[in-house]
Amino acid sequence: MGRISQLDQIKLCSGQFVLAINDTMNVIHGKWKLPIIGSLLYGKKRFKELEREISGITPRMLSKELKDLEMNGIVTRTVYDSIPVTVEYRLTRSGECFKKVLDVMVEWGLQHRKSIMV
């Protein structure tokens, strides 16, 4: 019934795939990471810009989640010694690629809604 997908092989090579899924889960884990990534998909942003765009987030959470995302190689933090200092957050190449994951999530979500409406 068609080609073998990566997940079909999970029993052959489950360690790798479980790690891969865990990595992906780490990126989207928690209440604020997706909103942050979503906001950065359309270009670099400064701390206060993100704080204003993501309604309801506190600076504490924003700071924490940005650090998490930076450690996981999803965003980069660049400090410019302008006056006053400017701090710029942007997605890494990997972070940009995460859009693919979001795209299937949207696709599945829409299909699922339709299938429930029946």
Add this chain to the structure above:
Amino acid sequence: MGRISQLDQIKLCSGQFVLAINDTMNVIHGKWKLPIIGSLLYGKKRFKELEREISGITPRMLSKELKDLEMNGIVTRTVYDSIPVTVEYRLTRSGECFKKVLDVMVEWGLQHRKSIMV
């Protein structure tokens, strides 16, 4: 640079897509939902089978998460009045389709690992 993806249109139609992503997030939210779905991808299972397969899960959590997944239209619960009663859990059509999401998660995770190793 190629066709317009669904996420590119998020500003035009953000409400729909945010809902869709939230639906998807509900499916994978928490520590145990992915292991449960993963275990059911290879066919129907009974409660105790799942409990044995998913190492570390307590019956309380398994019961709760199965109810969540059932309510969200991801799994079905069927009771057979055999003796003793047999309860069978299996993925819905939508639940099976969720494999597509897992596939891109694996794909992205593997790529991300590679990109970090450099």
Add this chain to the structure above:
DNA sequence: GTAACTACTATACTTTTATATACCGGTATC
């Protein structure tokens, strides 16, 4: 009759995650 299996539920507790509120040093504006 006692031990074990099935499919759970109940209660209490710990850990994790998120919020609320206030504050810091620096600059620049009025």
Add this chain to the structure above:
DNA sequence: GATACCGGTATATAAAAGTATAGTAGTTAC
């Protein structure tokens, strides 16, 4: 000299998620 913007941090608290442990009602095997 008071106020406001930037990029955060500190402390305390509340809410959510997960764990530990025990128990239920019924059935079957020894």
